[in-house]
Amino acid sequence: MRSGPTILAILMGTTPLAAQQAPAPEAILLDPIVLRAGTERVASSVPQSVTVVDQAALDDLAPGSIGDVLAQVPGVSNTGGAGFFGQGFNIRGFGSSGTAASEAGIVQLIDGERKYFESYRQGSLFVEPDFLKRVEVLRGPGSSTLYGAGALGGVIAMETIDAGDLIAEGRTSGGRVRLGYASNPDTGFGSVAWGWRPTEGFEAVTAFAYRHLGDTKAPDGTTTVRSNSDTPNLLLKARQQMGDHYLEGSYLQMEARGDNQDFNQLEGAQPGLFPGFTGWGVGDILTRDQTTRLVWGYDPANPLIDAKVTLSYSNTIKDVRQGDDPDEPILDSLLGRRDYALWKLRGENVADISGAGYGHFLTVGIEASEQDRSSTTLASSHPEAMTRQAAVYALSELDFGALTVNTGLRYTRQKTEPKDSVTVTDDSLSTNALEPQIAAMYRLTDQWSVFGSAALVKRVPTVDELYDSGTGRIISGASPDLTEETGKNIEIGVSYAGTDLFATGDQAAVKVTLFRNHIDDMIIRTNAPFPNPSYVNVDRAYLRGGEIEASYAGGGWQLGASVSVVQGRDQDGTDLDTLPNNRLMMQASYQATPSLRLGARSTLAAGRDKPEADRRSGYGVHDIFATWAPQSGVVQGTEISLGIDNVTDRDYVPATWLTGPAPGRNVKLTLTRSF
Template sequence: MRRPITALALLLGTTTLAMAQDDTRPITLDPIVLRAGTEKVASSVPQSVSVVEAEELNEISPGNIGDVLEQVPGVAGVGSSSFFGQGFNIRGFGSSGTAASEAGIVQLIDGEKKYFESYRQGSLFVEPDFLKRVEVLRGPSAATLYGSGALGGVIAMETIDPGDLIPEGASSGGRVKLGYASNPDTAFGSVAWGWRPAEDFEALAAFAYRKLGESEDVDGETIVRSNSDTPNLLLKARRTFGDHYVEASYQHLEARGDDQDFNQLDGPQIGLFPGFTGWGVGDILTRDQVARLEWGWNPADNRLIDATVTLSYTNTIKDVQQGDVADEPISPTLLGRRDYALWKLRAQNVMDLSGTGYSHYLTIGAETFRQDRSSTSLSTSHPEGYTKSAAVFAWSELEWGRVTVNSGLRYERQKTEPKESVTATDDRVESESVEPQVGVMYRLNDDWSVFGSLAFVNRLPTVDELYDSRGDGRGGAGAPSPDLKDEKGKNIEIGVSYRGNDIFRSGDEAAMKLTLFRNHIDDMIVRTNMPAPTPSYTNIDRAYLRGGELEANYMTGDWEFGAALSVVNGRDQDGEILDTLPNNRVVLSAAWQASDEWKIGMRSILADGREKPVSALNREGTDRAGFGVHDIYAIWTPQHGALKGMEVNMGIDNVTNREYVPATYVTGPAPGRNFKLSLSKTF
């Protein structure tokens, strides 16, 4: 059975073997792309995408999802190194340190949308040890399949399956792992086991535990206190019945923190403005759940049917209570439980319409969801409300000769209404979105291709943006904003890709992809930070984002080199610089397979400075300086004797202990040097 459609993939640093349909030359640096139809290689798809697969995840040895994504061009972390302070920015869209800004990026885990917004909290809580693949599609080209409003792009995460743990020819298998990191202070352990007693049934159970402490700057001063015990559970089972299958999975993260910083994005921030004593510390529960049940049907004798129906439930909860530090209280308006419960039903079918001389796969589908945003305390920073949505979509993949055409259309209708606790307004808001897109690639020869794409996206306002009346956080509360218009984005991309071998010497290989983009946004939603009667949010007429990404990789012998460049600039209709822009940067990597047992590597991030405009969060208009940060690692995998199957992973992040503040951080700084060590054993 073919796999469901995911975000497209372009990988730097993999060793996956891939071959184009019309070219039998092996190119190990150009990975297989997961598509609705037959597998393709990344250089043959007309979108700007990246993927981090299992081998690179192992080399990074991440302590949180931010460690994974900081290597991806166009993606910037927002907040801190805290496990609970993860927010993201893609091409200038996404989290900027305030609630609701997460809406510009679609975050998925095993295809299910993860969305959480609460004042000064992170937006994504994921156990990285359960991940086997993370794909990032930059720009709005994934909106057809994954939902309206993906102006920044899509982060799609996949968790391990039983087949990833079971050795070939065996009926079961697993791994155990222990780890330590110095900054943030972390102790870690996990066990995962896969079972396949028969060809028609397989199951997986995995448990991970993290004890989290504090993050420190280069001088050893505490940045963020994440003090918590964090157990995580993953369960999966799949049963096949001829042409049908049923699959169920459940993920559960539950973290309990004592005297944990309320503001996990920036820490206490004492003195942020005159008289401010900090955000306080509390006893905080973070709970994240993903449950899904899927039925699939793919009859071998009917290529027009490859159908799936998925029912899912996700919920993210933050329960904040006062801590034991009397001189660091949390504001009463920020206490209590806040959560998002999301029920979703999705159905889709992939039809193989291929004929002589061409391949054509058409996906049609529909989905509906209901999101319940609730709070146990009355707080203008977290207004309660319901969001209901229904959508239909179609996605086409056509390949004919040297030409590939991908096109899609999505229609979505959304209804948002406040709960009775929102007393400033009872306005219900109904919106609709029509989102067409098309991408074309032309293969000039066996090595070179050119491509271009055009996508139109509408981002519908969120509950927070419509009904928030917090204002500037210093006593002035803005009015609700039920008259907000939808954000309307038009994204244009052009690019060129290359893949080849025997370039400088026999047996060497190279892969490269360059993408240039221009995103024009009408009615961009921004916070006013003004007291009532001014609305908390308003639309600005226009904003423009322009830039590009270059990804390149070269392998020769036992050496592999990678480079990723990302540049983005943006202004509003008055020519003012947008305050959500990340650093322009280059990511360099090198790895040496010194022997069958040893692999040694390094990664460097070289970032340009960024001019920062005056805003409510950057009242001085302080610019952010450029920086260079370097990581090193070594992996030992014994191949003989009693230690066979064991792996020792050693690394140092920020090896020079460089002090720096990324442009997307509200304050800073980023963490100082981090020593990390892990030991794992497969069985």
């Protein structure tokens, strides 16, 4: 059974240091620490707008893609398409509508390792959702200090399962088997995960998942995106404790082999999009995403030392070949293999320098990385380049009585060099970025807190933005004279969490966040012909808005609601074309019996005017779900989940999508057996 305090944790994101050091009411103790906002010991006191999607919420969603998970987070919108391979994201208006470089202002992490892929109409993030145990979304640039320059929109941090998530208390091993089906996109799914802890100092986990992906259909029954692929996925993790030292290793791989798969995984074939255009074509497409980590840690009794060094390698590959249908060819310039190989070395230490009456943690780190972007087909729309980066950073987290003050500073040097295949220019770009931030929270009472923050963030132009000179049928000039974007973000907010409001043992939480982001030299695509550059800097742009999150738990009911609003204009007063729908999201679930839980979700979105395009109408989408988990007998440990997304088969197009429609009704059935 999912606990009410967990919902409070999702919406609160704040806990005084004292609550971590001494017994407190159950709702406070179960407020989950936000792993990615600072040190685990004090991260939940960081004054930042945060949403945590935990394992219980993931089980409710039964997601078929990472987009299904993030669609439930206020302030986050999908910018890709309906297919598994068309996922891209927008946070608070950062992230364009599915084209290259769309997530440059968002940091995407899997087990702490950054993921970034940009290739024309090919999606940007490829994740097996069954391997996830929690997803944290930290909205705004407050996490740039720890996770990289340019996080104007925020951070999406995904954590994969560990052995401890599979092993029951008192046992040395355990696991689960899961089977699933979804009707839209047409999906067959199976997975097995096993954890092993033979000794106190060693543990390991192995997980394998397999998906067969078919077609995604619109509400009228027409096929929009053909995924047509078999997708085996693998996760391996191990940890060995050796006194004060420990070693961790992990390997994560998703591999999909498409057969006559739509090249354009955002919108499908789209014949007739241009005069005489027969469509983007179908191909035999390999998608492979790999993440490898090796971590050495040292955590002695000395409070000044909690150090770890991480060496990681990440690579995302798309290999596109012509399909079997001669009537649906792919343009020659879009064929071939495109790689993003990233090596990174990172060292970090967290020092506990607390004293009498105050808590103080100081995180200091250094990292260096090299990304090799390569392509076997010389295409102006996918330029090859090397990007080398070095950074140092420090984050101070001070908790003094009712006041928490966090200050951070990150300095980054980056050099981007085009390879010889880039003929429009041989200019490299060297940049320096200094990013300071300060945030504070004051606890007015045990229930009420106020907070505010200010951050200066700089986003360096991406390879596509610098050297792209061709997209689709438009040939433009390169943009080597681009300068970095500079974002000045201010946030204020208030939060409340209390118990015993209407009945003994009930809980409620409300959190309100308002933000304003002033961006100098914002980078936008021109879509202009040669000799105009593909991208230019806009003098100024402004984004402002807010989020309200609220929840209540009591009497077997769990209720939640959120509102997210964002507006954005350039210096001429023109609306930005990256703005999402303003949305109200609601969820309710009821524990009818110890074994049966019923629930529903609704998203109500306002319409949005699109510059140089038709208005995107508002919409309402409703989902229902039920879970049966017997608590005794031979079927104990079995869970059956049934869900229906878009129950009314609503035809709609989110404002951040290039085109639509979004998928029609989707029926999902999942069977899980723990052992």
